[in-house]
Amino acid sequence: MDRDRLVKLLGLYFDEGLTEETKQELERMLLASPQARELFWQKAKMHSMLRQQGQESWGSEQGSANPSSQKQSPPADTSDVFSGAVDRDHHPTLVSLREHPNAEERGVISKNTLTRVVTLLLAASVLIAVGLQFYSSQRSQIQVAEQQATGDVPRYRQRNVSETEQWVALLRKAVDVHWIDADSAPNLGEPMPPRRIQFESGLIEIQTTSGALMVLEGPADLEIISDMEVRCRQGRFRVDVPPPAEGFLVHAPFVKVVDRGTAFAMNINPNEETEVHVIDGLVELVSPTDTDSMRELRKGDSVSVASAGAYRDIPSQSNSFPSESQIRSRSRGANVVRKLAWQRRRDALTEHPDCLVYFDFSRSELGETVLTNHAVHAEKVADGTIVGCNRAQGRWPGKEAIEFKSMSDRIRFSLPGVHTTLTCITSVRLDALDTSISSLLTSDGDLVGDFRWWIAPESADSARLSFERRERSLRSEVQAYPSSPVFRRSQLGTWVQLAFVWDGEQGTVRQYVNGNLVSNEPIRSFGLDHARMLRLDKVEIGNSSLIGGSYDAPVRNFNGRMDEFAIFGSALNPQELLAYYDLAKVSWSNTAEDNRWSESANWSLGILPAQHDVVRVDRSDREKLIVTDETIGNLKAIHIGTARGEKGEMDILGGTITATVNSNSYTRVGVAGGDGVVKQFDGDVTVNALQIGLDKESQGNYEMSGGKLLLMRGVKLSSSSLEVGSQQGVGSFEISAGSLESRAGVTLGYGDGVGTFRVRGSDASKIRIGSFGSFDGFWVQNTGSTLATLIDDRGVSTIFIDEVGNDGGGDVTFADGALLDVGFVGESQVGSWDVMKWDGKLNDHGLRFAEGVDQSVWSFQFVDTDSSGDPDTLRVTAAR
Structure with missing residues (x-):
């Protein structure tokens, strides 16, 4: 018996996806194998239990295409059929099959009788599917209050989905989730068809219709193929598989993992080894290119897979993976924060x-x-x-x-x-x-x-x-x-x-x-x-x-x-209205028309931002937000220019701004199609990480001409403290004075975005990437993104990429088609200037001058200044 094929056919059957050819194939498999019939029984029983749970928990049926004035309950005769047709402990024919697993071969029953049994099984499954359809419409209620209290819930949208589309999974919970594309993110509690899910950070819990329960931690990229099959390109996750979902398949880089019961975890990072940890039961590892290269892992076993079929034993770290209890704990904490935010808004509304x-x-x-x-x-x-x-x-x-x-x-x-x-x-x-x-x-x-x-x-x-x-x-x-x-x-x-x-x-x-x-x-x-x-x-x-x-x-x-x-x-x-819906977000209104942060009337609903809030600014020009001498903190994040068609502007003239209370929340300039501008003239700004021009149709600009900017963490998806131009967005960061310091690296042009990092003149006191904390700095500049330097009469401030701990790091990478733009502030000069210095390795795949640079005047070199034998400096030279 081809078990994987049987599982797939059963999944198609319960989702009403069988063709005439595959239906006949399933019937032949059920006729030929008692093990196949046993697996069919298990899945049928699971679907029946789901229906029963839906009945007991959620009451009456949802209505029909022609709604009546009375609420309707599921038909009683359906429940009767369930209790008889698939009760193998009492149904005489199924008892015979259980007692005589090879009944046909032993002459106990005829092939015609067995055919009728299979037909009975399939007919019963139709009724079970009816129950599942009922369950699917009701299942979204499970722990809804907890779900919606804890997620970064996407804004409302209508999905254009065919009424015949089959759902295969349910998003049960989402805690502190930052979706890569909020417009296409799944709705909490809503059944999902096969689809791809991507998010930067946070935790989600997904359950398939077969019963498999997955808890996934970002950054993550998961494709749900069916109720028995997923493909994970990135993420840390745990899968708990009940008996009806035995055979659950995970496609990962270098390996396929087939569950044989009951729980395992995986750590998947792009371009790195894939880890598999068995928490309980048994899994099979199969090479995606060589099906003969198979290995079994049991409870406590862990392996790392560097290439197809290359398994290496590693210490078990199964306890470090996200679990259902962990997501419940974080949900409770998020509920407390949400309740406090709601109470503040309630008080503002009543007043x-x-x-x-x-x-x-x-x-x-x-x-x-x-x-x-x-x-x-x-x-x-x-x-x-x-x-x-x-x-x-x-x-x-x-x-x-x-x-x-x-x-x-x-x-x-x-x-x-x-x-x-x-x-x-x-x-x-x-x-x-x-x-x-x-x-x-x-x-x-x-x-x-x-x-x-x-x-x-x-x-x-x-x-x-x-x-x-x-x-x-x-x-x-x-x-x-x-x-x-x-x-x-x-x-x-x-x-x-x-x-x-x-x-x-x-x-x-x-x-x-x-x-x-x-x-x-x-x-x-x-x-x-x-x-x-x-x-x-x-x-x-x-x-x-x-x-x-x-x-x-x-x-x-x-x-x-x-x-x-x-x-x-x-x-x-x-x-x-939006401010009251997004309880954790406070919107700038400038109602008092004085541009002052500290004036409560300038904020929607009259609520001053407080700890754990996300500040949202979508006003510009005369309506922009101006920070002078305030001490602001500790916020969750600041978002400037937050929606398609919206422009937000913030000027920082002094004071202190801190937005680090939640390590998974990032300050964003230009997001969800918005246009954001921040001009920092002075003051101290400390945020987790800074994303500029975050996604499709977004534009962001951060101009720094004084003060201090400290980036405390890395965006999980790219590991960068500063992302400029991400996910098809366009962003620009410019520094002409003041100091920039980060804990991790800089990425220009992540995910098909376009970013520019510009250093104007020599007045910046510090541009150090990776100098804060224990992380190493790095520089990744992707195709089409630009490093720009403008030289004044005293030169130019140098960018330093730092390595911490003498364990490697501080690397610089220029993709093929990464651009270098050079020029002068004021009069032209002749000479050489160091634009960037790094502690690690250079990976140059094709840095080139930007269009418009006169290459008869300008040249650049990678120079070894410390006699190590490897280049550590990017130097530009003007010949005349």
């Missing part, structure tokens, strides 16, 4: 002068049915009244929420008067799309200006966010403002922040998901005064029966949870 209603869903001293309105400046607003509803856990442990299940569950309150502008923000977890409408907020319904805000299914797999306003009293005329489809059924059970902004002054109605705009439409009939206003005389949150007069509305049943709700009497801007 906001325009806040009319704020419910945090905490228990009230006035009784179980009272929902306290915490808006400090609200007038004439009573507390909310809870009708039905149960208490539940919110976005993280300890955060309370209200759960809406039955059609009578709702919250009622009143907000008298009419409102020209209104902003509503709420955090919800939608658990089902089982009616035509999932109502979020509904006003009375029979007067002009009454409205409703809801989630409306678009198809069996997607739904829209929609806002509707009554245009005529006691008639059914309404104006609808729907978004494009923004919800997928596979996202059920995940927390999202929703918002609408009714701006009667500007004549627009906007809707947001997770701080990102999903619809923006002009208010129709805007010229009429009555078209500007909204009414909230009677309001219901969640399920609603407010239909008013002849206002014909279908059932509006919200099935899910809500753990925060706020209404403002003004139109919050997009930056404020």
